[in-house]
Amino acid sequence: MNDPRRFAPATARNRDAILAVLARVVPAGANVLEIASGSGEHAVYLAPRLDVASWQPTDADAEARRSIDAWRAEARADRVLPALALDVTAPWPRLPAAPDAIVCANMIHIAPWSACLGLLEGAATILAPAGILYLYGPYRRGGRHTAPSNEAFDASLRSRDPAWGVRDLESVTAEAAARGLGLVDVVEMPAQNLSVVLRKTAPPAS
Numbered sequence: 001m002n003d004p005r006r007f008a009p010a011t012a013r014n015r016d017a018i019l020a021v022l023a024r025v026v027p028a029g030a031n032v033l034e035i036a037s038g039s040g041e042h043a044v045y046l047a048p049r050l051d052v053a054s055w056q057p058t059d060a061d062a063e064a065r066r067s068i069d070a071w072r073a074e075a076r077a078d079r080v081l082p083a084l085a086l087d088v089t090a091p092w093p094r095l096p097a098a099p100d101a102i103v104c105a106n107m108i109h110i111a112p113w114s115a116c117l118g119l120l121e122g123a124a125t126i127l128a129p130a131g132i133l134y135l136y137g138p139y140r141r142g143g144r145h146t147a148p149s150n151e152a153f154d155a156s157l158r159s160r161d162p163a164w165g166v167r168d169l170e171s172v173t174a175e176a177a178a179r180g181l182g183l184v185d186v187v188e189m190p191a192q193n194l195s196v197v198l199r200k201t202a203p204p205a206s
Contacts, residue, residue: 006039030100040068058086088118
């Protein structure tokens, strides 16, 4: 039988750094919604190590969801729920409870800008009051890349799809603020990535 699990080598390199930030900002007993869970490796590693009630992985890709559920079964991660289909640019599925935190790693640069806006809009709509949106990945700051490696990565992304690319941190946080998601912290991470922590501070603008 073919193993449906996918393997993302970067996960093992960044998961502990991500865990350290999440342990500080995700409230105890939280219901966590993960957007673009990919292989599912982050879900099965992070959820058992955080004081969360549940971790809901999602992905728009059916093969990714099969990988997530295979990792969940292999790890016997009882707080990780079966993967849901979720495309941030389409209507989001109804959840049993408003998430206290939304986690999204390495998505907004490998997607059109509309996906970033869809993520922010959806998060602002469904997060519980004072809920956290956590973003992880590379960003430009002040209109500049933070390292030559990120500049090369950006060029590679745009060569694959002109709608992709490393985003300006200031553009992301401005769009978040317009939707009632205020910037809490920016944490420098390994491999020239950033953790961006936003908090729901007000209802989204109508």
